[in-house]
Amino acid sequence: MADSNITKRALASSLKTLMEDTPFEKIQIGQICERCEMHRKSFYYHFMDKYDLLNWIFDSEIASYVQMHIDPLDTNQHIQRMRQAYHYLYENRDFYRKALKIEGQNSFKSHFRDFIQSHIKSQAIYFLYEDLDEFELNVLSDVALSLIENWLMDLNCMSPDEMTDRTLRLLNRKYNFITNS
Known part of the structure; x- marks a missing residue:
């Protein structure tokens, strides 16, 4: 569970950083993963899509x-x-x-x-x-x-x-x- 939260937080941090300069609609899963040096499989293991990640940020914080x-x-x-x-x-x-x-x-x-x-x-x-x-x-x-x-x-x-x-x-x-x- 601890590793899962570390991964989720890294993906969340990546999305937050990307949203500083890029409209959400233009952010792609690959960009989120690349920013935190993860594979797309890791993203999809934890989240269905970027909307799910965004909602997780809210829910967890x-x-x-x-x-x-x-x-x-x-x-x-x-x-x-x-x-x-x-x-x-x-x-x-x-x-x-x-x-x-x-x-x-x-x-x-x-x-x-x-x-x-x-x-x-x-x-x-x-x-x-x-x-x-x-x-x-x-x-x-x-x-x-x-x-x-x-x-x-x-x-x-x-x-x-x-x-x-x-x-x-x-x-x-x-x-x-x-x-x-």
């Missing part, structure tokens, strides 16, 4: 902030987790700005939305005290994705701490999210 074990009823832990996730996105905003622009069926934006939706669904019961129906879940997922995307795409985007505070103010106003701060 930011998801660790959001999925770490916390007390589901401790609002302060949820706030801290949100703040850490915003800091990560902010520090890697150039990469995610490019990732969010990728179009198509396997786009990162679609993967990110699915991730957001899953997270909202799993947390809604603790903060809204009820399950969301499909319509509400879709609307909240779209709003959250749009909120984050607009923030990251703004060339003068606010700091992650300000983004956290403003998100919490909005949630508190609309959903009484903050109960003990």
Whole structure:
């Protein structure tokens, strides 16, 4: 397993470096492999395609902030987790700005939305005290994705701490999210 993660991280680093100067659509698997001195077989052993690699980068890096074990009823832990996730996105905003622009069926934006939706669904019961129906879940997922995307795409985007505070103010106003701060 350790060797597998080393290989995946090398491929991820290669893709990130290539995306600094090359549009994602123009990056080929061969370029990713060549940059980290691996064979194409190694790539395909771990990933189906470059979209899968891009999604793995997100899942392995930011998801660790959001999925770490916390007390589901401790609002302060949820706030801290949100703040850490915003800091990560902010520090890697150039990469995610490019990732969010990728179009198509396997786009990162679609993967990110699915991730957001899953997270909202799993947390809604603790903060809204009820399950969301499909319509509400879709609307909240779209709003959250749009909120984050607009923030990251703004060339003068606010700091992650300000983004956290403003998100919490909005949630508190609309959903009484903050109960003990």
